[in-house]
Amino acid sequence: MSPRGKKLNEQMRSDAKAKITKAALEVFAEYGYHGATMEQIMKASGLSKGLVYHYFPSKEKIFFHLVDKALEISRNTWKEALDSPGTAWEKIEKLSENVAKIAFTDESSLYSLIMVQATTQGKSIPGLMEHIFQHLAFYNELPPLIIEAQKSGEAAPGDPQILFLAYVALIQGFVLFLLNDDETKKKITPEIFTKVLRNPGKPNG
Amino acid sequence: MSPRGKKLNEQMRSDAKAKITKAALEVFAEYGYHGATMEQIMKASGLSKGLVYHYFPSKEKIFFHLVDKALEISRNTWKEALDSPGTAWEKIEKLSENVAKIAFTDESSLYSLIMVQATTQGKSIPGLMEHIFQHLAFYNELPPLIIEAQKSGEAAPGDPQILFLAYVALIQGFVLFLLNDDETKKKITPEIFTKVLRNPGKPNG
DNA sequence: GTCTATACACTGATAGAC
């Protein structure tokens, strides 16, 4: 049916989509959802207006696509640690390792920024917050691990929900502050994140 | 000259300005700089289009005004702690107290959110980033205190700049996550913030 | 000839400004 070979077509499709995605990531990260214009995304991608709209039906759908990719990166980073063998505390340490390794790479930083923007402006983008909450379910796996690690004395005592929030807040906060500071990014260690959960009464659990 | 008494006039001016500021704070916090419209701010303030433009020359100037107020709240919170008497570590503990007490009140939360938005979208608002950096100089007073507290063994060892960043990141991160969670806000204690700086080898410095 | 990628002028709506 297809005049061009199917493979070639798919190649072109995914090439173009990847170009648009990359350009949109950069533009949205810099200007925010409302501040970014399709014009900017077209210029950044080097593609025409018609083509961009050929692949994505709307600005909103492009943003949703980026949010989905951000969630996927995050979920993979978490899942790989939380599904690893070992005690609850070992899993938490593994998670800190993964975060330190992945969250501050150039691409991940931009995706994290997309999530921050989604959080702060989500109310003005219909359906976005619901979409995010639905796909953030993997976060819920951490609090039970904290509770388990509290029982073994490795995690700090106190409200597990607050400890959990502190952990996530610290990661997001770092992303925000290190956007343009590559030198400091290199100094991020897993220990920084684990520290907010660790029980100081029992050093080095 | 003035048909109305001078005092009355000034009263009206500050009333109107306060109304606009309050409305703008809420609208910008919810929709972001670009997502917010002057229409929304006018409706939220209950004032006419003409009056709003009488008090502020542009949308941009309103946002700058909010950023300045946010910086002022932050500076006061920090200064009051860092200028207090006592050791370096005591000042840090006082700072955590102030932050826990002030940063999560309804008004401060919104101002913090304005700062987050300014950070993430600042590049698309001319002059904003420079403006913010100029007025964030008070942040620079914390790292020396950390270094001093490291010498006395109260602060954790390690790169003071990273510890400083972790402290600030944690505060900002909490603000971001607790926007719509008043129940959890109540549970925030100074200890959560101090913990990221404390030396676990010497509990309770 | 047919299908798909691509280009771009245009439209309608709405925002900021005054």
Added chain:
DNA sequence: GTCTATCAGTGTATAGAC
């Protein structure tokens, strides 16, 4: 209330592979 600029989104047309 009005003016003007600009945005998201569309309609139509061309190019080229098969």
